[in-house]
Amino acid sequence: MHELSIARSLVEQAVDAAADHGAERIDRLELEIGEATHLNPDQLTFCVETVAAETPAAEADIAVTSVSPEGVCDCGWSGRPAEIQDLPMAVPDLRCPECDSRLELTAGTECRLARISVPETDDTT
Known part of the structure; x- marks a missing residue:
């Protein structure tokens, strides 16, 4: 399940970013997943929750936004492809x-x- 290794990387990025800003807890993770990746958003969410269990992101809400495919062609056409075949991998x-x-x-x-x-932190101390 490649979602697990991706989830591990995403959580590590979030924890590192939070630490860089002195945060001890992460309240929300927002992910963008392209439709052409063939990643299953539900499986990825489950894997993120699992990996985050012992981290500052343990209680974080997870929001996944699906990104529609866009393409360009050498002939000058650009836009949304008609369909993407649902072929895993x-x-x-x-x-x-x-x-x-x-x-x-x-x-x-x-x-x-x-x-x-x-x-939010109180910087008045």
């Missing part, structure tokens, strides 16, 4: 609707920690 072979050349994806392949939320 396969690189999508997306074709330009204008010239039938292979599209280059510009969005929809991301898997990233977009934002973390930590408790």
Whole structure:
């Protein structure tokens, strides 16, 4: 299950970012997952929760935003591909609707920690 190794990396990034800002707790993790990654958002959420159990992110809410694929073609076409085949572990072979050349994806392949939320601190002390 590659979601587990991805989850481990995402949680490590969040914990490091929180520590850099002096936060002892993470309240929320916001993830962006591209539809062309073929990652299952529910499985990834479960894995993040599992990996985070003994970290400052143990009680964090997890929000996953799905990112739609966008592509460009050498012929000048750009936009949203008509469909992405739901083939696990396969690189999508997306074709330009204008010239039938292979599209280059510009969005929809991301898997990233977009934002973390930590408790506000009182800097007046």
